[in-house]
Amino acid sequence: MNRFVLPRTARRALVSIAGLAVAFTAVMGFAHTPSGRPLLKWMGMSMPQAATAAGCPLGYDVKQAPEQKEAARQRFADLHRGAGPAAARPALGFDFEQTTRARLLAWADQHGVKCVTPRSQGDLDCADVPAALFPGTGREAGIRNLWVTFGADDKLVSVIAVSRAVDAAPISATFIAANASLARLAGPATKQDGDGSVAELQQGLLRQASAEYRFQDFYALTRVTNMGDGFVLTEEYRALPTVTASALPSR
Numbered sequence: 532m533n534r535f536v537l538p539r540t541a542r543r544a545l546v547s548i549a550g551l552a553v554a555f556t557a558v559m560g561f562a563h564t565p566s567g568r569p570l571l572k573w574m575g576m577s578m579p580q581a582a583t584a585a586g587c588p589l590g591y592d593v594k595q596a597p598e599q600k601e602a603a604r605q606r607f608a609d610l611h612r613g614a615g616p617a618a619a620r621p622a623l624g625f626d627f628e629q630t631t632r633a634r635l636l637a638w639a640d641q642h643g644v645k646c647v648t649p650r651s652q653g654d655l656d657c658a659d660v661p662a663a664l665f666p667g668t669g670r671e672a673g674i675r676n677l678w679v680t681f682g683a684d685d686k687l688v689s690v691i692a693v694s695r696a697v698d699a700a701p702i703s704a705t706f707i708a709a710n711a712s713l714a715r716l717a718g719p720a721t722k723q724d725g726d727g728s729v730a731e732l733q734q735g736l737l738r739q740a741s742a743e744y745r746f747q748d749f750y751a752l753t754r755v756t757n758m759g760d761g762f763v764l765t766e767e768y769r770a771l772p773t774v775t776a777s778a779l780p781s782r
């Protein structure tokens with residue numbers, strides 16, 4: 532029996548398609564997390580209203596009650612907590628479990644930043660925050676959306692920042708600067724995939740780089756994605772609640 536052999540060009544095409552499919556699956560999986568929801572919005576901008584009326588199938592577009600938010604926060608901490616405490620808990624200059632809603636709104640008003648209460652995804656959505664409001668951080672890309680969440684005592688517990696640019700350079704520089712700051716202030720990354728350089732991001736559609744930081748009291752994630760028509764950076768900073776008995780290692 533003659534063995535069928537695909538031509539080299541066909542094999543390369545199949546490998547490329549398979550790689551793109553894997554990357555697309557990874558991006559879509561991330562897009563259905565709280566920090567990745569803006570990717571769904573941007574990828575579906577041309578979709579008709581009827582196609583998006585049903586909302587997110589995983590429920591991220593549903594507003595949660597305070598007790599539901601706290602329970603979800605505890606579950607997240609139990610799944611993502613690291614071994615030791617962070618040296619510091621950087622959050623774009625805001626103070627975890629100190630900054631109140633009133634103080635953050637006063638900061639926004641002082642700098643001409645508009646914040647609204649979103650239907651979902653955090654307690655405040657502050658739009659179009661200039662990079663200049665974060666001096667000394669090495670940021671070159673402004674923040675398209677700044678989502679903040681407060682705990683039961685109305686004090687800051689999480690910050691998600693989403694930046695977008697047509698060119699790779701400002702997004703790459705901001706990604707690299709954010710990770711340098713996290714490593715210097717909090718501690719080294721637990722996991723890093725890619726370096727987020729311009730050369731890496733320009734390798735093709737859905738090319739990604741990311742870094743994750745896990746500590747006992749702090750979690751951070753940075754992720755940059757080539758969206759084809761631009762580049763998106765998502766930064767996630769979370770203050771983790773006190774360790775519960777279920778999260779303690781067994782002896």
